Amino acid sequence: MNFPFYIARRYLFSKKSTHAINIISGISIVGVAVATMALVVTLSVFNGFHDLVASFFTSFDPQxxxxxxxxxxxxxxxxxxxxxxxxxxxxxxxxxxxxxxxxxxxxxxxxxxxxxxxxxxxxxxxxxxxxxxxxxxxxxxxxxxxxxxxxxxxxxxxxxxxxxxxxxxxxxxxxxxxxxxxxxxxxxxxxxxxxxxxxxxxxxxxxxxxxxxxxxxxxxxxxxxxxxxxxxxxxxxxxxxxxxxxxxxxxxxxxxxxxxxxxxQDDTFKIMKIEKLMAYIFLTFILVVACFNIIGSLSMLILDKRKDIVSLRNLGASDRQIVRIFLFEGRMISAIGAVTGIVIGLLLCWLQQTYGIVGLGRSSGSFVVDAYPVSVHYDDIAVIFITVMLVGFASVWYPVRYFAKRLL
Known part of the structure; x- marks a missing residue:
């Protein structure tokens, strides 16, 4: 069994002496989940407009x-x-x-x-x-x-x-x-x-x-x-x-x-790709901000578990293993937030595809569709998951190592 992962999992789901740590950990997961959900929904809407425009052109343009x-x-x-x-x-x-x-x-x-x-x-x-x-x-x-x-x-x-x-x-x-x-x-x-x-x-x-x-x-x-x-x-x-x-x-x-x-129709689709890329970049910045909650949660957890860390050291745990415990903690928060956000995002996309919940507002009836079109591309979902995991890992790697050296 992976010792740092086992301890990190116990820390994530166990009750802390300071209840605020549980609250901040929950807020961290919610923040990552909301940013992930926004990525899924936004990119799927761009895909929907892309597919909609492509369907129009196929009626007039040759193969x-x-x-x-x-x-x-x-x-x-x-x-x-x-x-x-x-x-x-x-x-x-x-x-x-x-x-x-x-x-x-x-x-x-x-x-x-x-x-x-x-x-x-x-x-x-x-x-x-x-x-x-x-x-x-x-x-x-x-x-x-x-x-x-x-x-x-x-x-x-x-x-x-x-x-x-x-x-x-x-x-x-x-x-x-x-x-x-x-x-x-x-x-x-x-x-x-x-x-x-x-x-x-x-x-x-x-x-x-x-x-x-x-x-x-x-x-x-x-x-x-x-x-x-x-x-x-x-x-x-x-x-x-x-x-x-x-x-x-x-x-x-x-x-x-x-x-x-x-x-x-290269010009049209190139513009749509650039718009989609810009949306992805801006939402990724929002995800980075959401990941700062993870840093706060981990720093408080390190302070709360100082006595446990002393015990782990006495049992033979190295400093590297202790640092990995908190790195795994940050990764699990990112992973739980990513999976939760993707599931909620896919659910919202399905509801929009099926029922057209979000309409085009005052422009409804002026276009060929009355609600925002949505198309889920699973390669986008894979990119989003990898992005969340990379951002989550990068955001906690240096702070965890810094706090571990200063506070342990």
């Missing part, structure tokens, strides 16, 4: 997007892209052309992003699941080019679900010199009609700026015949995503970027 490193476009018949399309794991491959343009409807106008896609775009993404309105998904019928607007862009232009008549789309001419005497000659003008639906990704980047149309229209508008802005892929079910992505990167070399859904 894998391949874009040129140099310039905005690349030849659609590039042998590198052809080789990627023919990989056995690729189920759907879609070309897209995307650029800025000016949309005018009635007396309103807005700068927009026109994204032209192949006819199989609905097989590549879950676009049909995020459509609202009375019409159907369609990008071209006969000679009519249809455009599906983001719901907030439709509000800006005042179109409603299905606008009547044509919407004018203007883009700068790509080649030749500007004719200042005839400004209209410097722009390509095209018309889009409405299929009676809008898309709602629930992300301002798309809902406020994008118009989805067919790729032929986009190529004519931007002068990109035979070119593409991106090759978008969906893999067959059961494919090893990381392995296939690695093979595509090897084929693409330095000529193309290969991005998964998270990398396509």
């Amino acid at each position: 894998i997007e391949i874009t040129p490193v140099a310039g905005k476009t690349a030849p659609a018949d590039d042998p590198v892209l052809t080789k990627i399309r023919t990989l056995p794991e690729v189920e759907v491959a879609t070309e897209s052309v995307e650029d800025m343009a000016l949309a005018i409807y009635g007396d309103r106008q807005a700068m927009v992003v026109v994204k032209g896609v192949d006819n199989n775009f609905d097989s590549l993404t879950h676009i049909k699941e995020i459509l609202v309105g009375n019409g159907e998904y369609s990008l071209k019928v006969a000679d009519l080019d249809y455009g599906i607007l983001g719901i907030r862009l439709a509000e800006t232009l005042g179109t409603g679900y299905g606008f009547k008549g044509a919407m004018k789309i203007y883009a700068p001419v790509k080649e030749g010199q500007l004719d200042m005497t005839n400004p209209e000659a410097n722009f390509v003008e095209q018309e889009l009609y409405s299929p009676g639906v809008l898309f709602c990704v629930k992300q301002a980047k798309y809902d406020k700026n994008y118009i989805l149309t067919n790729i032929t229209f986009a190529r004519m508008l931007f002068g990109r015949d035979g070119e593409l802005s991106a090759l978008e892929l969906r893999l067959k079910p059961g494919s090893d995503f990381e392995a296939v992505k690695g093979r595509i990167k090897d084929i693409a070399g330095d000529k193309y970027y290969v991005k998964d859904r998270f990398e396509q």
Whole structure:
């Protein structure tokens, strides 16, 4: 049996001569537990928002997007892209052309992003699941080019679900010199009609700026015949995503970027990761403050047990073993607080997931969720437990050795 651990366990749970020591030990455990619980709940809320945002993007973004490193476009018949399309794991491959343009409807106008896609775009993404309105998904019928607007862009232009008549789309001419005497000659003008639906990704980047149309229209508008802005892929079910992505990167070399859904929205998720890291750091500082209670508890315990320590020395205990007794005492307080805090934190997360106890206050109803989303990642729980144990050990190591030398 580990002698210092056995004595430390007896000291922790036994009655002290001074009742205040028991109270301070209890306060120490509560302080560590509360800080640990805050870490669990806060990081889980950040995970919840991360997963929520990721679920929105998957309705519009492809599994894998391949874009040129140099310039905005690349030849659609590039042998590198052809080789990627023919990989056995690729189920759907879609070309897209995307650029800025000016949309005018009635007396309103807005700068927009026109994204032209192949006819199989609905097989590549879950676009049909995020459509609202009375019409159907369609990008071209006969000679009519249809455009599906983001719901907030439709509000800006005042179109409603299905606008009547044509919407004018203007883009700068790509080649030749500007004719200042005839400004209209410097722009390509095209018309889009409405299929009676809008898309709602629930992300301002798309809902406020994008118009989805067919790729032929986009190529004519931007002068990109035979070119593409991106090759978008969906893999067959059961494919090893990381392995296939690695093979595509090897084929693409330095000529193309290969991005998964998270990398396509790298800025958004990077900001969320930084926010989560800052929350973790600040709460860890609070945990450090809570651990100062452990120092007070141990210093009073050392004073209370001076007679017992003399007896232990007479029985042959070394100074090192005596110091380890109080180090174990501090570690046990940290461990009990950590486990208690994690259990309570997980319970609160479960209650929030199940019943949505904590709402978004006055903002409730303005967002896609009425309560804070929560997602427990067990690697975070492991990091929290290790953090609490390390902070608890570091906070008592020097004070215990100092008090032991001075007071024993």
